[in-house]
Amino acid sequence: MRIDVVTIFPEYLDPLRQALLGRAIDRGLLTLDVHDLRAWTHDVHKAVDDSPYGGGPGMVMKPQVWGEALDELCASGTPRLVVPTPAGRPFTQAVAREYAAQPWLVFACGRYEGIDQRVLDDAARRMPVDEVSIGDYVLVGGEVAVMVMVEAVARLLPGVLGNPASAEQDSFSDGLLEGPSYTRPEVWRDLAVPDVLRSGNHGAIDRWRRDQALARTFHRRPDLLDALPEGALDKHDRAQ
Numbered sequence: 001m002r003i004d005v006v007t008i009f010p011e012y013l014d015p016l017r018q019a020l021l022g023r024a025i026d027r028g029l030l031t032l033d034v035h036d037l038r039a040w041t042h043d044v045h046k047a048v049d050d051s052p053y054g055g056g057p058g059m060v061m062k063p064q065v066w067g068e069a070l071d072e073l074c075a076s077g078t079p080r081l082v083v084p085t086p087a088g089r090p091f092t093q094a095v096a097r098e099y100a101a102q103p104w105l106v107f108a109c110g111r112y113e114g115i116d117q118r119v120l121d122d123a124a125r126r127m128p129v130d131e132v133s134i135g136d137y138v139l140v141g142g143e144v145a146v147m148v149m150v151e152a153v154a155r156l157l158p159g160v161l162g163n164p165a166s167a168e169q170d171s172f173s174d175g176l177l178e179g180p181s182y183t184r185p186e187v188w189r190d191l192a193v194p195d196v197l198r199s200g201n202h203g204a205i206d207r208w209r210r211d212q213a214l215a216r217t218f219h220r221r222p223d224l225l226d227a228l229p230e231g232a233l234d235k236h237d238r239a240q
């Protein structure tokens, strides 16, 4: 997978080159190229923003600069353009899986009040464009949202995680939240590990884990239960 990121703060994306993702890049499982949007300015001030038509607070990112950046970066093919924004469709594990199947993603990091809408409208003439939200809050810019999405997507790529089962048993993979996890010692600050997990009875363990996931989902995210496909819950589940 090829990933390009366009931003006025390229160094903000440096953490993606650390640890697991850094090793995946070194191993060629994905490429990550970060581009400074100001490289496509032509004025001495390298201006990327201007006042909003219609008035209002803040500034809007200029269309000309973005247009030239995307023209150059997307000249060799048709990536999916992903624009993090509070006004986007929700980024979920399902979207992460969708993106993990894409050969090429270009992320556009907005700042200020956003990017002139015509940049997205023009880009949509020649590539798929996704405006995506990582949550209902407002950040200062798209860079942190891009890091969230790149991490969620890259960990799904074959070979990135040591144990592929980890990705399959993620929270949300079966539509439920992950239940509690435990490791040694057996008792810690007078808190004991649930007996079933030390029983060696893997049928009982699987059942207990499923019940814990159902209970946690019911209490914390009942909306996820409503979204489960028909038949996802068996009669034992429904008895919980």
Ligand SMILES: COc1cccc(COC(=O)c2cn[nH]c2)c1
Pocket: 083, 084, 085, 086, 109, 110, 111, 112, 113, 114, 115, 132, 133, 134, 135, 136, 137, 138, 139, 140, 141, 142, 143, 145
């Ligand atoms: C594209 O225009 C803008 C404008 C302002 C901030 C941002 C950064 O994204 C977010 O704030 C965000 C993404 N998901 N949830 C919040 C982008």
